[in-house]
Amino acid sequence: MKILLCFGTRPEAIKMAPLYHQLRKDSFFDVKVCVTAQHRQMLDQVLDFFEIVPDYDLDLMQKNQSLNALSARILTGINEVFLEVKPDLVCVHGDTTTSSMVALAAFHNGIKVGHIEAGLRTYNKNSPFPEEINRQITGRLADFHFAPTSWAAENLLQEKVSIENILVTGNTVIDALQLGISKLENNFTCADLDLVKQVVDTTKKVILITGHRRENFGVGFENLCLAIRDLAITETNVQIIYPVHLNPNVQEPVQRILGDVPNVNLIPPVDYPAFLYLMQQSYFIVTDSGGVQEEAPSLGKPVLVTRDTTERPEAIQAGTVELVGTNTETIVAACLRLLHNEKQYQLMSKAHNPYGDGKACEKIINYLVKTDLV
Numbered sequence: 001m002k003i004l005l006c007f008g009t010r011p012e013a014i015k016m017a018p019l020y021h022q023l024r025k026d027s028f029f030d031v032k033v034c035v036t037a038q039h040r041q042m043l044d045q046v047l048d049f050f051e052i053v054p055d056y057d058l059d060l061m062q063k064n065q066s067l068n069a070l071s072a073r074i075l076t077g078i079n080e081v082f083l084e085v086k087p088d089l090v091c092v093h094g095d096t097t098t099s100s101m102v103a104l105a106a107f108h109n110g111i112k113v114g115h116i117e118a119g120l121r122t123y124n125k126n127s128p129f130p131e132e133i134n135r136q137i138t139g140r141l142a143d144f145h146f147a148p149t150s151w152a153a154e155n156l157l158q159e160k161v162s163i164e165n166i167l168v169t170g171n172t173v174i175d176a177l178q179l180g181i182s183k184l185e186n187n188f189t190c191a192d193l194d195l196v197k198q199v200v201d202t203t204k205k206v207i208l209i210t211g212h213r214r215e216n217f218g219v220g221f222e223n224l225c226l227a228i229r230d231l232a233i234t235e236t237n238v239q240i241i242y243p244v245h246l247n248p249n250v251q252e253p254v255q256r257i258l259g260d261v262p263n264v265n266l267i268p269p270v271d272y273p274a275f276l277y278l279m280q281q282s283y284f285i286v287t288d289s290g291g292v293q294e295e296a297p298s299l300g301k302p303v304l305v306t307r308d309t310t311e312r313p314e315a316i317q318a319g320t321v322e323l324v325g326t327n328t329e330t331i332v333a334a335c336l337r338l339l340h341n342e343k344q345y346q347l348m349s350k351a352h353n354p355y356g357d358g359k360a361c362e363k364i365i366n367y368l369v370k371t372d373l374v
């Protein structure tokens with residue numbers, strides 16, 4: 001079976017990497033990779049770490065590019081690749097502009113689409129923007145839906161997707177995490193890892209922060225930064241480490257409000273192995289990231305999510321994640337509870353990970369072998 005994996009951003013690359021490696025081990029598949037490079041630098045770090053050399057690189061990132069311009073360039077760029085590769089199946093991941101536009105281009109060419117991490121929904125088209133619509137479009141176009149949880153599969157069933165085209169697999173991010181950790185344990189080194197090892201103060205409780213969502217640009221990020229500043233000033237035995245996303249909407253408030261606050265280490269976004277190390281060293285994590293919510297429970301780290309809605313309710317039900325929104329006082333209060341209420345901390349850190357056990361890729365591959373597309 002000729003299979004083309006397409007992705008464009010860091011989280012997609014992380015979650016597709018273990019699938020790529022396992023597909024390549026199976027002679028049933030002829031695997032090709034096309035990256036759109038929607039986010040150039042952050043994508044390349046992941047490709048290097050997971051030793052993936054794309055067969056096609058559309059190199060589409062441009063400064064201040066509108067979503068419409070990007071969409072148009074993906075549609076035309078990927079068409080050329082389809083004509084050359086003639087895949088039996090195109091696999092896309094999750095909820096990016098790359099996922100939805102590649103799925104649409106495949107549909108126009110009569111090529112079957114597999115959607116990894118299918119079925120996540122908020123059913124609020126503006127939150128998260130544009131991810132919710134991207135995943136709904138991709139879901140409508142996909143032929144095979146690999147849902148991370150039974151909740152995600154249930155959403156697809158409600159949307160009248162046939163049950164035989166849905167498989168609950170767990171999330172491939174756990175497969176990636178296990179692969180990543182085994183590389184770290186085998187003495188993998190890189191500049192970012194060396195840097196974060198120097199930054200972490202092992203005598204303190206480390207709070208790790210990340211954030212990048214458009215829905216939090218403006219007031220959301222301002223409030224988060226104010227909360228971090230309050231915590232850093234009052235809680236002197238914590239260290240706050242914040243790899244700051246490169247988007248100017250994130251950089252501006254963060255540098256302005258947190259630029260010279262003691263106990264706060266602002267660092268550039270770090271590559272995946274360094275981030276894994278930071279998660280391992282952290283006491284808990286404050287983030288709006290989807291992937292981090294899925295990874296952290298496998299490392300026993302509680303997560304406070306700075307959003308009002310979520311397409312990942314399983315983590316809240318399991319007790320590993322608390323949705324805290326973007327109100328300064330609420331964020332500070334939730335952090336203080338985790339820092340000072342041992343019972344609450346233990347409950348969150350010991351809850352089981354609802355996103356799987358690292359066997360997602362194996363399940364996807366077994367399903368594809370049985371679904372004879374050739």
Ligand code: UDP
Pocket residue numbers: 010011014173210212243268269270271272273275276288289290291292295
């Ligand atoms: N991550 C990383 N470096 C960082 C922050 C996050 O490698 O500085 C990883 C993290 O481990 C997770 C992924 O990037 O696997 C999440 O990406 P992001 O938060 O950008 O997107 P989302 O998951 O929300 O789509």
